Amino acid sequence: MDERIQDIYLSNKSAKDQWMNFLKKRGIGNFAENETKFIEQTIGIFADDGSLIATGSLANNVIKYVAVCDLGAQSKGARFNKIISELESRLALLDRFHYFVFTKPEYQLSFEYVGFRTLAATEFGVILEKGTPNITEYLAKIPRFDNGKVASIVMNANPFTNGHRYLVEKAAKENEHVYVFVVSQDSSLFKTSERFELVKKGTADLKNVTVVSGGDYMVSFVSFPSYFIKNADEIIKYQTMLDARIFKTQIIQPLRITSRYLGSEPLSHTTNLYNDALTQELSDKIDVVIVDRLQIDKEVVSATKVRRAIAENKINQCLEYIPKTTATYILENLEELQLRIKKGQKIDGN
Amino acid sequence: MEIKKTAIAGTLESSDVQIMLSAGTNGFEFELESDVAKQFGDQIKETISNVLGMYDIKDAKIKVVDKGALDLVIKARAIAAVQRALDIVDAPKWEVL
Known part of the structure; x- marks a missing residue:
């Protein structure tokens, strides 16, 4: 199966509904306006039948609303890595080379595995950064x-x-x-x-x-x-x-x-x-x-x-x-x- | 040659490598994330250093996330990152390639 990345336009109601349902099923259910209004780009990977199987979004220098379904994937994490890669390339095109992720503690390792570094962790959520200039610099x-x-x-x-x-x-x-x-x-x-x-x-x-x-x-x-x-x-x-x-x-x-x-x-x-x-x-x-x-x-x-x-x-x-x-x-x-x-x-x- | 801007090349997909280059002041400063850093870390750094050397770059910050890339892939990604960082994508240095 050729898993291609596509843009998701949240201004389209049915696209947004599909996106929200997918995230809700994965425990992300807060779509308050102050969270969604700064989203600039949203991407997704779709299965052959049109169902969403992975997504992620950009808001300024923050990667957010990342969720992935590993069912039927080539290998665990393959889709996650693909989504993050694509978001990073898009950030690079926007000349942004230093970015953050705020996520649930259970995803901390997945992000570290693709080069993010944890700045701080709490029981509710963690913040990680990647790129340059980082905290050391x-x-x-x-x-x-x-x-x-x-x-x-x-x-x-x-x-x-x-x-x-x-x-x-x-x-x-x-x-x-x-x-x-x-x-x-x-x-x-x-x-x-x-x-x-x-x-x-x-x-x-x-x-x-x-x-x-x-x-x-x-x-x-x-x-x-x-x-x-x-x-x-x-x-x-x-x-x-x-x-x-x-x-x-x-x-x-x-x-x-x-x-x-x-x-x-x-x-x-x-x-x-x-x-x-x-x-x-x-x-x-x-x-x-x-x-x-x-x-x-x-x-x-x-x-x-x-x-x-x-x-x-x-x-x-x-x-x-x-x-x-x-x-x-x-x-x-x-x-x-x-x-x-x-x-x-x-x-x-x- | 001096790095003009930060640049990135490659992906995080299996068998690939992602390289981010930015201006430095203190030789080559590497940050490497790889499952095989212990076995091949030095070799990965050497491949990238050689590419930078061919472009006569002396100082750079190099952030590498390796997903099991072969040497030629690392070299190709390093070249792409350098060309972008030096802003010479439209005028590649053929003698290096």
Whole structure:
């Protein structure tokens, strides 16, 4: 039997139904919009009678919705390897040479067998990567410190406020070195390059602070695909745990990190769960320091409030929340930022 | 010759090999995944290194997933990967082939 790869067009209802049924039978039943809307390409292998026997999809640099039926296959894994090969060639055509898989623990070995490397595993799901630049190459570019206590902070800084500054200053006082990882996902009001620059400028006077990009490894955990998990409660648990474990197993040891500083979270339930997961996962390896959020006139300083002030054109009301460097940038680019909000950029959330 | 862009050639199917080449700074840096890495790992690397040598490449990161490919298959895939990485697919180096 000649098993050829074909495109599956999910915009076609009967094709989509067949695809969904095939996945459901194999335990993948989450087709929530946030999981499916970024799918760019879906491929499949069909049997002579037209039934689907293997499939996989691409969304940005993530391979997802992979499922294979081995019945009648030349050898176990042959169809799986064929699907992954084809997805990788298509990624290469799109000039993407570094990609991820989020999958159930039972498929971890199959992916390792075709060259993927596990970054972190939880009971609910695992994340693997393949290609270049991988985690080793990412870490090789970050300056190292051979002695003393090394603190770490991960922030989105959308934009950098006095609250962020307060956290960094505290860590800088209590440690010999501080890494500030800036989340590199481009989905915030302030673009990644802007956020990064504002963190750099806002901490330039602190000599023991090193600002680095979080790369592909410190992203917003809510963006972790969870299409293979049915239970909504488990999704947030899996996402926060996976994020904490990537940090724990990949980042801490090579950079000799001894603590992670977190801002307390009086305002967001999700971030609170995230802080809990980080504390639980990391405390046996490093110190997790939760710092009460900076308050000015009994008001918690938050970047959300700054973004609202931009939207409402009331910058003067939040000037005490932000360092001069951030204020200057906002005032110089106010129109552009407001335009982004008008065009639909969300300002609540992170 | 310097590698201009990352490139991939080959598949993960049985008897084939998948080779990804990208720019490096420190000689040939191999990552090899193969069931027969113990028996034939050195030979696989040598075949690929020879191809890179013919194109006068000194530094490269080379990620290899071998599925039991024969030597000539490895050589062919390595050539394809190099031509793509050097962006010379339209003007192959005949004396190497």
